[in-house]
Amino acid sequence: xxxxxxxxxxxxxxxxxxxxxxxxxxxxxxxxxxxxxxxxxxxxxxxxxxxxxxxxxxxxxxxxxxxxxxxxxxxxxxxxxxxxxxxxxxxxxxxxxxxxxxxxxxxxxxxxxxxxxxxxxxxxxxxxxxxxxxxxxxxxxxxxxxxxxxxxxxxxxxxxxxxxxxxxxxxxxxxxxxxxxxxxxxxxxxxxxxxxxxxxxxxxxxxxxxxxxxxxxxxxxxxxxxxxxxxxxxxxxxxxxxxxxxxxxxxxxxxxxxxxxxxxxxxxxxxxxxxxxxxxxxxxxxxxxxxxxxxxxxxxxxxxxxxxxxxxxxxxxxxxxxxxxx
Numbered sequence: 001x002x003x004x005x006x007x008x009x010x011x012x013x014x015x016x017x018x019x020x021x022x023x024x025x026x027x028x029x030x031x032x033x034x035x036x037x038x039x040x041x042x043x044x045x046x047x048x049x050x051x052x053x054x055x056x057x058x059x060x061x062x063x064x065x066x067x068x069x070x071x072x073x074x075x076x077x078x079x080x081x082x083x084x085x086x087x088x089x090x091x092x093x094x095x096x097x098x099x100x101x102x103x104x105x106x107x108x109x110x111x112x113x114x115x116x117x118x119x120x121x122x123x124x125x126x127x128x129x130x131x132x133x134x135x136x137x138x139x140x141x142x143x144x145x146x147x148x149x150x151x152x153x154x155x156x157x158x159x160x161x162x163x164x165x166x167x168x169x170x171x172x173x174x175x176x177x178x179x180x181x182x183x184x185x186x187x188x189x190x191x192x193x194x195x196x197x198x199x200x201x202x203x204x205x206x207x208x209x210x211x212x213x214x215x216x217x218x219x220x221x222x223x224x225x226x227x228x229x230x231x232x233x234x235x236x237x238x239x240x241x242x243x244x245x246x247x248x249x250x251x252x253x254x255x256x257x258x259x260x261x262x263x264x265x266x267x268x269x270x271x272x273x274x275x276x277x278x279x280x281x282x283x284x285x286x287x288x289x290x291x292x293x294x295x296x297x298x299x300x301x302x303x304x305x306x307x308x309x310x311x312x313x314x315x316x317x318x319x320x321x322x323x324x325x326x
Contacts, residue, residue, distance in 0.1 A: 008040070100222040133312075134198055244305065265281070
């Protein structure tokens with residue numbers, strides 16, 4: 001490697017246990033690659049962490065979990081930020097870029113309950129907690145007899161609410177539970193056919209500020225951490241999300257898998273109550289992920305995706321937004 005390696009790198013991260021795990025993972029990877037470089041972590045509390053009594057869709061959406069980290073990079077207090085990719089807005093501020101996407105953990109949703117083994121076992125009226133409109137719509141469509149309520153807070157807070165009896169079951173991302181050694185809490189993993197994952201779910205991203213006064217090519221420094229197949233998959237997923245607004249105010253799923261040079265992309269949009277849904281699936285070259293995303297989005301448009309999204313905008317119960325590391 002010929003590029004300049006900085007003597008010190010600072011990683012900005014949220015201070016939740018899962019976010020810190022992710023930052024520590026990146027720190028360890030960088031330390032192994034560049035033993036001459038001192039890698040430090042700057043823990044921060046974001047607006048998204050502070051606002052727990054209102055839906056994210058009402059107070060700014062997913063960007064609330066990354067803005068403070070971007071400010072730290074802009075001010076020179078941090079060199080890079082580590083995010084759960086699904087918390088990262090589809091449009092980054094001018095001058096910022098995603099430099100690396102790490103290999104994906106399990107992208108599926110997980111059913112967590114102390115008393116029941118699956119969604120199908122839940123009795124009429126049982127309360128299910130979820131952080132996303134996507135999950136809300138998918139559950140409502142298949143299990144209309146269940147009561148779905150918002151679930152905010154970090155992973156430990158959510159599990160605490162379940163253990164306290166506030167919910168009969170909660171739906172979380174399998175990736176976060178596995179990364180924190182909590183896989184034993186998973187009663188069932190939901191197949192993508194039943195609960196299509198969110199764009200970027202299970203993947204970690206490293207964000208940087210473009211242009212450094214010291215001439216260090218940070219993108220090149222971080223390049224060894226990039227996992228090509230994961231990066232291709234999430235690029236296709238995020239393209240679909242970006243086309244349809246990419247916010248936490250609509251139930252949208254996009255999930256791609258890569259096998260060799262081929263990619264399979266599935267996506268759906270729905271109303272929060274699950275009454276109206278459009279879904280599409282297509283295969284194409286893994287090397288052209290944005291094109292595949294555009295093609296799948298076009299298939300969704302052909303199923304009146306615009307009408308479905310318009311209905312979401314006026315739905316009075318549209319009260320849930322994507323919360324971090326759900």
